[in-house]
Amino acid sequence: MKLYEIGENEQIQIIAKNEDASWEYTTKILMNQKNILFIEPIMHNGMVVNFQVSQVQTDVVHTGEEGKPLIWEKCLMKSVTYGGEKYHVIYSDKDGKRLNRRETFRQYIGTSGILQIDNTREMKSVTIKDVSETGIGFVSDDMSLHIEDIGEFHLSFQDKDLGLSVKLAGTAVREVDVEETRRVFGATVRECNVDLIEYVAMKQKRELAKRRSR
Numbered sequence: 001m002k003l004y005e006i007g008e009n010e011q012i013q014i015i016a017k018n019e020d021a022s023w024e025y026t027t028k029i030l031m032n033q034k035n036i037l038f039i040e041p042i043m044h045n046g047m048v049v050n051f052q053v054s055q056v057q058t059d060v061v062h063t064g065e066e067g068k069p070l071i072w073e074k075c076l077m078k079s080v081t082y083g084g085e086k087y088h089v090i091y092s093d094k095d096g097k098r099l100n101r102r103e104t105f106r107q108y109i110g111t112s113g114i115l116q117i118d119n120t121r122e123m124k125s126v127t128i129k130d131v132s133e134t135g136i137g138f139v140s141d142d143m144s145l146h147i148e149d150i151g152e153f154h155l156s157f158q159d160k161d162l163g164l165s166v167k168l169a170g171t172a173v174r175e176v177d178v179e180e181t182r183r184v185f186g187a188t189v190r191e192c193n194v195d196l197i198e199y200v201a202m203k204q205k206r207e208l209a210k211r212r213s214r
Helices: 196-213
Strands: 011-017 022-028 031-033 037-038 057-063 069-074 076-082 084-091 107-117 122-129 136-142 154-157 164-179 181-190
Touching: 022 122, 057 196, 107 136, 107 196, 122 154, 122 196, 136 164
Parallel strands: none
Antiparallel strands: 011 022, 011 057, 031 037, 037 084, 057 069, 076 084, 107 122, 107 154, 122 136, 136 181, 154 164, 164 181
């Protein structure tokens, strides 16, 4: 499957990485023009992110019709203005490869949750960004909160689609500012009341069923 064969309004994950770190963004395809995919511009600190830095590799992940994630590595991605609007555009002429979910794939969640910091017992409202089989990402709009303030924590959220109450314990390992008012934290999961492998698989199946019912 070619990257440009992904349909409009389909969800994709962008992974930008260099030797020292990686950044992940979940977004949707707005349109396809001449085999080039258009998405909303990705911002950081109020500025459009520049993906054309020589040391940065940009990969794209998409869950195809078979329910299996595919990855397109080393994509071309840049910011453009088209029809008076700003976009990021993505291009690759390569075929997507089957992705080892255990290593990379993160399932988008996008629901609210409650973070409890173990050391202080302080409670924070967060948005659950994504989960993998070993980790979780969450977003806070409290810009005074940093990774050293969190450390080990407990986190809970309700998955209304699946009727599940998810409760887990983890350790914050990284932080990235995605906007002037939002900070994303990545964490490893030490324990969870649901099997994350099965949970990710169930979410993928649910998304696939919704896509086929359109």
